[in-house]
Amino acid sequence: MIDAFHDRWGETSFRPTGIGNWEQVSSWVRAEQYVLPPGTTEFTDRPQKETGLGPLKLQVFTRQTHNRAQYEISETAGTAANPFPVFRGTPTSMTFYNAAGIPGIPPGEIQERCRALMKEGRDFQVCRMIAADGSIRYHVKVPEGKPAAGLPTVDDLVGAFRDQWGQNRFQPTDATAWHQFSAWQRFRQIQFPPGTDEFTGTPVAATQLRPFEVRLMRRTVHGREEFTEDSTVVLEDGQARDDGFAFGRFRGTPDNWYFYTSPTEGVPLPGAEYQLNRKPITVSDGTFLVTRVITPVHQISYYVLRRVA
DSSP states (O other): OGGGGGGGTTOOOOOOOOBOOOEEEEEEEEEEEEEEOTTOOTTTOOOEEOOSOOOOEEEEEEEEETTEEEEEEEEEETTEEEESOSEEEETTEEEEEEOSOOTTSOSSOEEEEEEEEEETTEEEEEEEEEOTTSOEEEEEEEETTSOOOSOOOHHHHHHTTGGGTTOOOOOOOOBOOOEEEEEEEEEEEEEOOTTOOTTTOOOEEOSOOOOEEEEEEEEEETTEEEEEEEEEEEOTTSOEEEOOOOTTSEEEETTEEEEEEOOSSSSSSTTOOEEEEEEEEEETTEEEEEEEEEOTTSOEEEEEEEEOO
């Protein structure tokens, strides 16, 4: 385990990225949807209500990057997931793209524009979607857990996007959705005493390990592979902490990568940054993912994960 990082022995510090972890801002679920068929627009027809809709949920996230707020989303339609896609905007006005697909909408990339709308004291999220076949859809979402009451009318939805009327095409991003490339679960960990490293200390094995899973994610953009990491740890209270997609905090390849995280729960120094260097190694028992960690107080630990997918 330690020999996998022999070239890094003695390193106990790193340059922080200044990028925080993602935190959820809000979560919305679809309540109603209307459609304009291919070849029509707001100037030629009135959107008609669609029925038989499956579940569609949108989660909005934020993080601090060098003291500046950044935003992203994750969209789920049944079993089709569209996590952290090509995105621009804020929680109140955003544009993003879905290459994962939404049941009931023709296959191909979808452009989605979503905006905040308040009606009679209730908060809604209204969205205009352009499908690959040129059809246009409008839908309204309500905060997750809230009743679908007092919904905006179709005229309210269409009026919220008057600046987009007539547009039924968009420039595709040529980016696929993120898909899991591999998944690993931790089963062993050792830690060097404070003030020591691989040259000066003797590591101590951890006796209790909370469940922890690492997922390496892959997509292509203009035919070029991109990778990032997503991970989940179960805290002492039984709650799961998802460290989110590592945009700006990931570098490397599936054979050797660095990941930086600033957890705010379940750690001695909430919000402080950790550096993790991961490498898969193959031994007689199989292939494992070995991780070397530098903590914010310059302490070194290692852990091993077993591949599960």
